[in-house]
Ligand SMILES: CC(=O)N[C@H]1[C@H]([C@H](O)[C@H](O)CO)O[C@](OP(=O)(O)OC[C@H]2O[C@@H](n3ccc(N)nc3=O)[C@H](O)[C@@H]2O)(C(=O)O)C[C@@H]1O
């Protein structure tokens with residue numbers, strides 16, 4: 451009896467060790483690009499990995515750094531709430547009462563339909579789950595590109611870099627055809643709201659950001675009866691998107707972005723910021739492209755020839771100005787008098803520390819910062835200003 455028990459303990463210990471070592475090695479392989487077979491180098495790399503494992507025992511992914519890793523920046527940790535769900539799904543379609551009340555005021559909707567009935571009807575039509583972005587795995591390194599619509603993408607030649615990501619997230623009316631060398635051709639997810647809807651390729655997941663109950667009802671009618679054709683502007687009666695490809699941005703997540711990341715500034719977050727924070731929650735590495743003014747300080751879209759592009763200009767004050775590469779590798783020249791801050795960067799590789807620095811930096815900025823004479827600038831719009839200033 452005792453012998454059997456001893457054998458079981460031995461067996462259990464062996465299996466336990468085997469699993470631990472295998473997962474460590476797998477994790478190690480994913481994180482480290484082995485560039486040398488020099489045994490000394492390998493030992494150094496391995497011990498570095500071991501040190502990391504001890505310091506961060508429960509790493510959320512296998513990238514060298516994972517966006518959601520805690521303990522690297524207090525600032526980031528204070529804002530990032532892992533428990534917030536970016537999606538509404540058929541299994542999790544509950545909006546907490548306080549979030550619902552807040553969301554209802556965003557666009558001052560008169561006599562909204564009952565939200566529970568609306569969601570029930572919606573998830574009776576779309577499944578709202580099963581998208582690859584909804585699944586997580588600690589053994590992979592999920593790299594995402596968030597592509598904003600700025601004219602600074604023109605002549606950037608970022609296309610190849612953008613397309614190298616596992617997931618490419620675009621937004622609103624952004625086209626790729628004709629702009630491939632600068633913005634890439636790959637799109638895995640596209641953020642829209644009814645007023646910014648555009649047709650997309652069959653394999654693209656459409657993430658609808660609802661700002662009002664009517665937006666959720668529009669999805670239903672756009673897939674069925676085609677009865678809604680006007681919100682505050684004309685919207686398409688019908689959409690050609692597979693039901694399985696439609697995902698719903700969680701209104702409670704909009705409130706979280708507003709409170710934690712915008713710290714209650716402005717009215718509600720822009721599509722750009724909603725997309726970025728969303729990516730922080732579903733990706734392990736996030737690179738940001740196409741935010742901010744172009745090299746001449748113009749705030750147009752990359753597909754437009756209108757340099758002073760109307761309404762948008764008024765929604766982008768103040769902005770984030772950012773580049774991880776430049777923060778890591780270069781001095782940041784600032785022009786105190788004009789508040790000009792230049793970043794010479796290819797893309798913004800996001801780290802908790804960087805994001806922290808940038809947000810603090812921009813929240814402090816009172817004036818609109820202008821960017822002059824520099825190609826490849828990265829800036830990130832922070833929030834929509836109060837309604838009266840539009
Ligand atoms: C007239 C109007 O309402 N314009 C808004 C448009 C418009 O509704 C859609 O394009 C649909 O046509 O949408 C917005 O944004 P828009 O679609 O312009 O751009 C998406 C995000 O890209 C970033 N951006 C864009 C242009 C630029 N020069 N610099 C940038 O940083 C911003 O982060 C922006 O959020 C929006 O929803 O946020 C904001 C714009 O104010």
Ligand SMILES: CC(=O)N[C@@H]1[C@@H](O[C@@H]2O[C@H](CO)[C@H](O)[C@H](O)[C@H]2O)[C@@H](O)[C@@H](CO)O[C@H]1O
Nearest residue numbers: 557643645661682719720721761765834840
């Ligand atoms: C230019 C403007 O502010 N238009 C507003 C409109 O704002 C837009 O809402 C969009 C979502 O529906 C999105 O957030 C975009 O970035 C905003 O510019 C709405 O607030 C609308 C509500 O009735 O009123 C328009 O004047």
